[in-house]
Amino acid sequence: MATSAETEPATNKPKTNTMANILIADDEKSIRKTLREILEYESYKVDEAADGAQALEMLKEGDYDCALLDIKMPKMDGLEVLTKLQGTDCDTPIIMISGHGTVENAVEATKKGAFDFFGVESDFSKSHEGWESRFRHAGKPKATF
Numbered sequence: 001m002a003t004s005a006e007t008e009p010a011t012n013k014p015k016t017n018t019m020a021n022i023l024i025a026d027d028e029k030s031i032r033k034t035l036r037e038i039l040e041y042e043s044y045k046v047d048e049a050a051d052g053a054q055a056l057e058m059l060k061e062g063d064y065d066c067a068l069l070d071i072k073m074p075k076m077d078g079l080e081v082l083t084k085l086q087g088t089d090c091d092t093p094i095i096m097i098s099g100h101g102t103v104e105n106a107v108e109a110t111k112k113g114a115f116d117f118f119g120v121e122s123d124f125s126k127s128h129e130g131w132e133s134r135f136r137h138a139g140k141p142k143a144t145f
Contacts, residue, residue, distance in 0.1 A: 020065035021045040025055035025081070026097065027073040035068060052076030056084055064092040069114075071098040071105055079105075082112035 022044050024035045029050070036046045047062065049055035053075040059067060071078040078096055085094075093115040098105060106117040 019043050023047050023064045023067040025049040026070040052081045056081050067094050
């Protein structure tokens with residue numbers, strides 16, 4: 001039998017950790033779908049944005065533990081989103097993703113506040129431990145990664 005420290009108080013159900021809430025912002029639906037499937041399989045909560053403007057609004061209004069933000073998107077690219085987030089109350093760590101990643105993009109994204117940067121094609125194959133490590137290092141303390 002579970003002790004009171006191991007159960008939710010009113011329900012007597014086993015406690016579950018609050019999994020990290022992740023925002024995926026990419027204009028390519030197939031990329032968003034693939035990332036969502038990977039992350040939801042690992043029990044992360046996932047929201048999606050189809051362009052930079054939508055991502056900016058969601059980041060300003062939402063409570064995300066980490067965001068995966070594509071560099072090249074319509075309406076507003078990922079680097080512009082980073083620029084507009086500077087000086088706001090948004091404290092969501094941003095991991096930039098790109099199928100067109102260059103060293104210059106990575107340096108610029110980091111200077112604008114991105115926590116990390118990686119190319120989609122090369123890093124999709126990373127193991128669960130690789131994703132979890134990135135999120136744990138980037139994320140807010142309250143979330144379980």
